[in-house]
Amino acid sequence: MSKTKQLVILSLLMALQVVISMQYIPVGENLRIYFTYLVVVIVAAVFPLKIALAYAAIEDIVAFIAFPSGPFFLGYTLTAVASMLIYSLCLYRHVSIKRIIIAKTMVNLFVNVGLNSIWSAMLYSKGYIYYLVKSFIKNITLLPFEIILIIIFLKIIKPLLIKNGISYD
Numbered sequence: 001m002s003k004t005k006q007l008v009i010l011s012l013l014m015a016l017q018v019v020i021s022m023q024y025i026p027v028g029e030n031l032r033i034y035f036t037y038l039v040v041v042i043v044a045a046v047f048p049l050k051i052a053l054a055y056a057a058i059e060d061i062v063a064f065i066a067f068p069s070g071p072f073f074l075g076y077t078l079t080a081v082a083s084m085l086i087y088s089l090c091l092y093r094h095v096s097i098k099r100i101i102i103a104k105t106m107v108n109l110f111v112n113v114g115l116n117s118i119w120s121a122m123l124y125s126k127g128y129i130y131y132l133v134k135s136f137i138k139n140i141t142l143l144p145f146e147i148i149l150i151i152i153f154l155k156i157i158k159p160l161l162i163k164n165g166i167s168y169d
Contacts, residue, residue: 018063038153044087056084075119082111104147108139
């Protein structure tokens with residue numbers, strides 16, 4: 001894939017992710033259900049690690065600038081990069097149901113629960129355990145649904161990726 005084609009595809013995916021990030025289901029204080037991980041999985045599966053990590057950092061900052069929802073905090077950018085790192089290490093050029101389960105479980109537990117609970121405790125009034133418990137319940141409850149959604153989404157998007165020479169397979 002040419003660098004120009006990569007840049008165009010990454011730009012379109014970033015725009016899509018920013019738009020998707022505006023749509024969420026509020027669950028509690030600083031606790032929301034997002035669907036941006038679907039775009040993250042495509043980037044992680046298709047693009048090399050360095051590009052994917054740069055994408056994650058830039059997308060997080062662009063999304064904040066376009067649609068701020070609270071104070072800017074570099075910790076959340078680190079969260080985006082950590083998620084992309086896990087997805088990329090698990091899925092780049094080797095997408096399988098087993099790898100999707102491993103990647104999504106690691107992201108939900110270590111990044112969404114672990115890191116985001118630290119950031120929430122630093123930014124807001126309640127303690128770490130409060131955010132940890134709420135986030136753990138949300139992430140464990142949603143995990144099977146998110147895994148199934150990723151699998152279905154990749155099955156639907158795969159023919160489009162192959163047709164346009166962007167295949168992750």
